[in-house]
Amino acid sequence: MKIASFNINGIKARFEALSAWLDEFKPDVALLQEIKSVDEGFPREHFEDMGYRVETHGQKGFNGVAILSRLPLEDVTRGLPGDASDEQARWIEATVIGARAVRICGLYLPNGNPAPGPKYDYKLAWMARMEAHARSLLAQEMPLVLAGDYNVIPQDADAARPEVWREDALALPQSRAAFRRLLNLGFTDAIRARMPQPGLYSFWDYQAGAWEKNNGIRIDHLLLSPQAADLLIDCGIDKAVRAGEKPSDHVPVWIELDA
Template sequence: MKITTWNVNSLNVRLPHVQNFLADGRTDILVLQELKLDQDKFPAAALNMMGWQTVWSGQKTYNGVAVISRSQAQDVHTGLPLMPDDPQRRVIAATIDGVRIINVYCVNGEALDSPKFAYKREWFAALTAFVRDEMSRHDKLVLLGDFNIAPADADCYDPEKWHEKIHCSSEERSWFQALLDLGLTDSLRQIHPEGAFYTWFDYRGAMFQRKQGLRIDHLLITPALAAVLENVEVELDMRALERPSDHAPVTATFAD
């Protein structure tokens, strides 16, 4: 089984890229973030015609998450129970072929002194509580998406420049560690303990061409899946396309 996360930064713009990725048979489950589409604008019919099943939580202009799979999703849930009044569509969970998928578009936070950072702090606490509860009921679980956190200096092209800045602050990294402390494994680091594997490259400054990015897109997995993990790959060719997302997809491969 192959499971992929991809922040597409507008599905309207990137739909052909997504369709080609699916048509090439590069994954079995694809989760998307930053759809930037109203709920009724999601291209479900076009994807269904290709043989894919879809569940999604849309939001115009901002946010929005989706799960696309060969098999029908079961037990679909959206949002975080501890934040029932949060209008931002950032979480969708579903069970597919016995694997619990939790797709997240985590809060950016803007800057450490921003009110949006306080929201990010509250949101990650609510996410951690939700994942803890989900793990109590699902042996095979993947928490994946755009976390907007680079967990370590190795996940940043210039640690000195980004030191204690948004995405790379000690506090944010402690939130990421709190998720790992639930019993989850950072799948990419299980396969590649060292090295630079950036997933996001700023459009400005030719950062992709200069290979200067951050690793902020992750797949965190339970022990049952870590035991059968075979590979994790950052699909950089999709970032090299014309009119790409600023994120590259990340795919984890598990033994059947």
Template sequence: MNATPFTFASWNINSIRARAHHVQDWLERHPDCDLLCLQEIKCEDSQFPAVFAEAGLHVATSGQKAYNGVALIGRRPFTVTHHTLPGFDHPSARYIEAELDDITIGNLYLPNGNSGGEDGYTTKLAFFDALAERARVLLDAEKPFAFIGDFNVCPTDEDLAPGALSPDDALVRPETRAAFRRLEWMGLTDALRALHPTGRHYTYWDYQAAAFQRNSGLRIDHALLSPRLTQRLKSFVIDRDERAKEKASDHVPVLVTV
């Protein structure tokens, strides 16, 4: 495995066409970021802003009209291995996987699970099942890999501000948390908790009720690392300042360096 530092990041951008300028500015200020994983680009592949490719960056997308969608922006060429999550038989665009520097990065936007009744929640758990199977394949192949993105789960009560969600919210339901723990029990490591085992760290603040000003947030953007990658973990940073900007996404970037 390449032993030189490698930094990858995740950001639910909540519409790339509305916030391409924020991403451009962020990339200029983070020249060390080798690969940026975006979620909720909310556009078809052909509608993804051309400014990134025009700037010499490498772009891959898995988009759909108006909803969902994920993308990768790299400073160096990478190889896309999957445009969908193997085993997740659903039309929504929620996963793209690539290899760079011998590391596999799975960029994901896991279903929220609060809409569509129990069918919607079943879809959430089905994604978790497919993700666990993908983890098994990569673990069996002894590949260094990470799953990074918007998991739409607060793993513990410490990962949400008191009163931020109702106990029956899909992000905190026992089955949701169990699905996340299953990935950890398989051998994956929550990068933030490896470095900061306790404490409240948020990556999302709702637009309503002055949630950011009150720091009523959630930690739902995660990076789960394979054992070989965990051994190299150097830092996990939440770029909270992005949330204070005008017309910001309700999520902020998180950066992992190995």
């Protein structure tokens, strides 16, 4: 079972790039972030024709997450529990039915800038809610994958120029500590577990020639519960996608599970 996460930075802008990636790499499940579309505006029929079931949790012009799956899905839920007043579309989850059932959560964690400030407070509160929900999901003792754009640079090794991120919400000590608390529940950072070498990034800004200089950061993560980590066969970052036509500023990250 190949599960990928891809912040597409707008379904309208990245329709062709997303379609080409799906056609070439053929993930069984693709978790998308920043679709920037209401549910009714997502080009569902096109991806259904490609063989995918489509589930969205959209929002006009901002945020938005989706699941595309070649495999059956059950118990699809939308929205991160813990704050009924939160209207931002940043969380979707479902159970994928393969040879084994795997619970998948697609997330678009708040950026948090400028920090300090209300946006950073929202980020940290959102991460606390995610930790609480992850605890409840772990208690079910089934393979669990939390995948998406975390907007967290876990360590200095995850940035080409860590010094320029010192005061950014993505790398502040509180952000990193919240990410570590999540890991300490028993999750495995799949990319780091299998690919410990430096220079692995999933995001390059459109400005200042960041892509050409490989001035990137790693903020797209796949965290695996112990049951999912036991099934891990392979993982990777589809870096070449960033060099395509009209690319997102993120690239897909993926895992393959024996499921």
